[in-house]
Amino acid sequence: MNPVAYDFRDGVARIRLCDGARGNPINQTTVDSLAGAVRRARADDAHVVVLSAEGRAFSFGGDVAAFAEPGDTEQRIDDLAETLHRAISDLHRMNAVVVSVVHGAAAGAGLSLAAAADLVLAGESARFTLAYTKIGFSPDGGSSLLPASLGLHRALRLALLNPVLTAREARDAGLVAEVFPDNQLADGAEAVVHQLRTGSRDAQVATKRLLRETATPSAEAALRQETLSIRARAASPDGREGVAAFLAKRPPRFPGTAMSP
Known part of the structure; x- marks a missing residue:
């Protein structure tokens, strides 16, 4: 089964994570399919791109079990991050307004993928957390761009303390644009897509480019730094212990930490 579905009609490209039974894990197969879907949206000259997901969650994040497989961990993480970052960079630069529905x-x-959108829409029971440092990793997927959109100290709290934000807390923090009752999320998202689709595409694209380039003028360099950082963290003793603890469902005992959790 392809973990990412693509559909295009009436100027709207819909990219849907569809490995819902496993929580839509972000692994190499998924990001390869995601990157392909984003390329198709660019080739179709989409006016609006909608990112959504099947199952009970948008995505539980990285496929941690895959990180523990034998082999070159650094190269595996590098390949995964680089492919994900190319897809995110394409979403940032394409002539379309990108909407994620969480x-x-x-x-x-x-969370990084959802935040790559220009507008994040959420059901009221949605929850957001970075959680990378819980397994000894540093963030990727464009997370280092969050200080530009959320503010430095909010982004540091999100990255270092790993709080789980409710949909309304995420809206108050500036991450989410609109929150809808869960049973109205699909209709609410369609209303936003319709508003964008019937608006001036040229004005929307010009606005997106102006604000993104002003807020994050070095986005490409930041994404590369994320790749270098997370590959080193994944292969480090703390990263290996974090993955092992996650899979064993126990608190991590990081080698460089004097105190037990």
């Missing part, structure tokens, strides 16, 4: 959990790289 239900359930958006964790780790799932």
Whole structure:
């Protein structure tokens, strides 16, 4: 089964994570399919791109079990991050307004993917958390761009303390644009897509480019730094212990930490 579905009609490209039974894990197969879907949206010259997901969550984030597989961990993480970052960079630069529609959990790289959109829409029961440092990793997926959109100290709290934000807390923090009752999320998202689709595309694209380039003028360099950082963290003793603890469902005992959790 392809973990990402693509549909295009009436100027709207819909990219849907569809490995819902496993929580839409972000692994190499998923990001390869995601990157392909984003390329198709660019080739179709979409006016609006909608990112959504099947199942009970938008995405639980990285496929941690895959990080523990034998082999070159650094190269595996590098390949994964680089492919994800190319897709996110394309979403940032394409001549379309990108809308993510979030239900359930958006964790780790799932939050990063949701935040790559220009507008984030959420059901009221949605939850957002970065969680990278819980397994000894540093953030990727464009997370280092969050200080430009959320403010430095809010982004540091999100990255270092790993709080789980409710949909309304995420809206108050500036991450989410609109919150809808869960049973009205689909209709609410369609109303936003309709508003964008019937507006001036040229004005929308010019506005997106102006604000993104002003807020994050070095986005490409930041994404590369994320790749270098997370590959080193994943292969470090703390990263290996974090993955092992996550899979064993126990608190991590990071080698460089004197205190037990």
